[in-house]
Every structure is written in structure tokens, then in C-alpha cells.
Amino acid sequence: MLVFVLKLRYFFQAMPNGVLAAIVVVNMFPFLEKFMDIPTLWRQDKYHLVIWLVTFAAVLCLGLDVGLAISMGFTFFVITVRSHRMKMVVLGQIPNMNIYRSLSVYKAVRGSKNPKCSLSL
Incomplete structure (x- = not known):
């Protein structure tokens, strides 16, 4: 050109x-x-x-x-x-599956009753 x-x-x-x-x-x-x-x-x-x-x-x-x-x-x-930058999330287990997702995003997940047993990422 x-x-x-x-x-x-x-x-x-x-x-x-x-x-x-x-x-x-x-x-x-x-x-x-x-x-x-x-x-x-x-x-x-x-x-x-x-x-x-x-x-x-x-x-x-x-x-x-x-x-x-x-x-x-x-x-x-x-x-x-x-x-x-870290992003902390609390994970919960999807019922009857071995899959964990964020409690704040997925409402169908089941969280732990014990806060010390919560998984974080």
C-alpha cells in the first residue's frame, strides 16, 4: 500500500x-x-x-x-x-454425586453442617 x-x-x-x-x-x-x-x-x-x-x-x-x-x-x-488474586469459595457436594460446587452459585448443593469440615478452594 x-x-x-x-x-x-x-x-x-x-x-x-x-x-x-x-x-x-x-x-x-x-x-x-x-x-x-x-x-x-x-x-x-x-x-x-x-x-x-x-x-x-x-x-x-x-x-x-x-x-x-x-x-x-x-x-x-x-x-x-x-x-x-485468590478467590475463596465454600464448596458443597451435589447430592448422590462425587462432585463439589460453590455454595453461593449452586443452590442444589449440600453443605456440611460442621463449618470446620467445609472445603475451600
Whole structure:
């Protein structure tokens, strides 16, 4: 694409700036449609939304190379934080099965009467 544009630069010099701006906007439209995905990303995974927003802001403000480097560092930081967070749940046994599930999520599980015998993950 770059070679094509460089070879035909004489044709682009004669075009009005409005036409060139329209070409840029039309090519950027799929990228700008990503803003419509923000509510979906918020519901699915808030960490992915934050990574996307940081990447977008860093690339927009600091340029492509520095922005992507900041994005990579931030992504590694988020992955590290997520991998070190513990989630404690109390497990209960599904009746007549040897399967254990969280008491707060599954209502059909049977918890232990003795709190010291509760299993935690």
C-alpha cells in the first residue's frame, strides 16, 4: 500500500483536502466502530476493556511504537495481578454425586453442617 501511494503521490497532490479526509475517515470507520463494543466488553470482562482503553489512549497520545510498548507492559501487569488474586469459595457436594460446587452459585448443593469440615478452594 505504501509503495502504491508513493508511486501515485502526484495524483494525490492535486486532490482537495476534503477528498483526502474522506478517504481517511472511510478507512478508519471499522476502527471507530470498536467504540460500540465497549458495553459488551464491560459485561464480558472488565480487564479486557481496561487493556483496550489503555492501548487506545497510549497509541493515540504517544504514537504507535511507544503506545504499543506501554500496552504490552500494562497487559503483563494486569495478567500478573489477575494470576495472583485468590478467590475463596465454600464448596458443597451435589447430592448422590462425587462432585463439589460453590455454595453461593449452586443452590442444589449440600453443605456440611460442621463449618470446620467445609472445603475451600
